Amino acid sequence: MLSHAEILRGAATVAADAAAVLTRMRGAPWDVRRKELRDVVTDADLAAEAVVLEGLRRLTPGAAILSEEAGASDGGSGERWIVDPLDGTVNYASGLPWFSVTLGYQRGGVTRVGIVHAPALGLVATYAEGEGARLNGEPAAVSRTRSLSDAVISVVLTSHFSPAEVARTVTVIRRLGEVVRGVRIIVSGGLEMCWVAGGQTDAFISLKADAVSHAGAMPMVRAAGGRVTRLDDADARDDDTERVASNGLIHGELLELVAGA
Secondary structure: OOOHHHHHHHHHHHHHHHHHHHHHHOOOOOEOOOOOOOEEEEEHHHHHHHHHHHHHHHHOOOOHHHHEOEEEEEOOOOEEEEEEEOOOOHHHHHHOOOEEEEEEEEEOOOEEEEEEEEHOOOOOEEEEOOEEEEEEEOOOOOOOOOHOOOOOOOEEOOOEEEEEEEEHHHHHHHHOOOOOOEEEEEOHHHHHHHHHOOOOOEEEOOOOHHHHOOOOHHHHHHOOOOOEEOOOOOOOOOOOOEEEOOOOOHHHHHHHHHHEE
């Protein structure tokens, strides 16, 4: 069985190949199809996914794979990949740079390797158990912000939210807007968690989270000194739908602010 470092090196190549496909297809005409409510899937999603699935099956032939568009495939090795070959599809389809290829590799139900490759931003974030988290090769470290009044926080408000989920998220945004330095809505969860891990932002909130966007990035935040929990302060897992990632220093104050939303 390959080591975590070997898995990371191989997966980094796969992510780079998929990122190259996305870069090449940017601005080209392709089909955009509705998926859920106002969410969409594009030809670029499917092209990047094909590259990712082929590459990961070659790297770890016995591993199961859970992917954004293709769904789940079985494996017999006890290994699993959780991947989103294009996290931030609406941004990508609109010509915005906030999108990435996100990959998470698990053994025994624990993410051991993670990669977030955002080609339009020149960002490659990596995690390997025992080696920590890195952003463009440099060790990742969360911010030292200690007060919400000094914090910049991103919140997910996306096209597949129901009216009730929109209302709930708007409540959180309103509360944050009355207290924090800045609120941002980016909607590329893996990338946003990398910003928390690297100290560019202080926290990230998603009230309708999914595994494929976040599995590879959650351990990056933790390895960089931060926390990723549910709203009840329990450590977030892949199947949790609520996630709050922060530098840890503002975590308690942040959870108090959004409690009951």
